[in-house]
Amino acid sequence: MSVNPTIPTDVDLFDAIEALKRERKAVILAHYYQEPDIQDIADFVGDSLGLSRKAQATDAEVIVFAGVHFMAEVAKIVNPDKTVVLPDLEAGCSLADSAPTDRFAAFKAAHPDHKIISYINCSAEVKALSDIICTSSNAVDVVNLFPPEQKLIFAPDKNLGRYVIEQTGRDMLLWNGACQVHEVFSEKKLMQLRMRHPDAVVVAHPECEPHILRHAEHIGSTTSLLNYVQTSPLKTFIVLTESGILHQMAKAAPGKELIAAPPEGNCACNECPHMRRNTLEKLYLALRDLQPVIEVPEATRLGALKPLARMLAMDLNAG
Ligand code: 13P
Ligand code: SF4
Numbered sequence: 335m336s337v338n339p340t341i342p343t344d345v346d347l348f349d350a351i352e353a354l355k356r357e358r359k360a361v362i363l364a365h366y367y368q369e370p371d372i373q374d375i376a377d378f379v380g381d382s383l384g385l386s387r388k389a390q391a392t393d394a395e396v397i398v399f400a401g402v403h404f405m406a407e408v409a410k411i412v413n414p415d416k417t418v419v420l421p422d423l424e425a426g427c428s429l430a431d432s433a434p435t436d437r438f439a440a441f442k443a444a445h446p447d448h449k450i451i452s453y454i455n456c457s458a459e460v461k462a463l464s465d466i467i468c469t470s471s472n473a474v475d476v477v478n479l480f481p482p483e484q485k486l487i488f489a490p491d492k493n494l495g496r497y498v499i500e501q502t503g504r505d506m507l508l509w510n511g512a513c514q515v516h517e518v519f520s521e522k523k524l525m526q527l528r529m530r531h532p533d534a535v536v537v538a539h540p541e542c543e544p545h546i547l548r549h550a551e552h553i554g555s556t557t558s559l560l561n562y563v564q565t566s567p568l569k570t571f572i573v574l575t576e577s578g579i580l581h582q583m584a585k586a587a588p589g590k591e592l593i594a595a596p597p598e599g600n601c602a603c604n605e606c607p608h609m610r611r612n613t614l615e616k617l618y619l620a621l622r623d624l625q626p627v628i629e630v631p632e633a634t635r636l637g638a639l640k641p642l643a644r645m646l647a648m649d650l651n652a653g
Pocket of ligand 1: 380381382383455469470471513541554555556557
């Protein structure tokens, strides 16, 4: 039964969403960090790169983006003529917020001889100030596109930036941004978990801090972590990323033991408060009312499309 007064109590949200999806010629794209019900009703669940590629390829008239604002913005940037709705317009991202446009523009102006590689977790305005976009799936490949003598800025995630520096040996200037979800994992609790599960493999997202990453046997994007767990012959995994991914891992690798690594404090698992603003009810309302819509001013859209299209044209790690 629905608790939202604008949704009649006899509405079965799953049936209603399916019916509205057909009526609206809509596609539902969801990130792995969405709640399980949303993942289950989505047409495609993926990481940032996979979702960008799906958004680019879809012939649907409406894109319901179950993710955060910068992701829906990417869908709009590559589809200016489609309606893109985000179930909760307030679903932001601490990492994207760590790079305000005015400060970023000043930083760019202070380093005119640098090329700028921006992680997709940033605003359309910051994308428009960048030379190329990357995701956690392809950051190493994107950095390697540039000749060794080219000076580089990597923004806004310093943790992913440090990881890429380690992988490529490139000396990049890092923007001082971070993801609030991946920065709160507790090393002490992780080590206690390892003691209790000596056969467990640790898998981690590169947005985690270096002192956490050094414990990981596998580091990669959410899709990479999912594939690793699915294909590994081993049985037990400690997962260092937002805990929504465990839903897909459990579906893809039934029988394996999946342990969400705990953050500092009392919580047992780590959820992104921005991603979790979306609910099945808000998704239903977004499809029914075709709002809230994502709009990007045309000049910004064209500026952001250039570095984004450069990434999407790369025939690498097709997400
Ligand atoms: P990926 O989707 O690239 O794995 O990144 C995770 C993330 O934090 C998205 O906000
Ligand atoms: Fe942003 Fe981190 Fe949430 Fe991803 S998990 S949307 S990077 S705050």
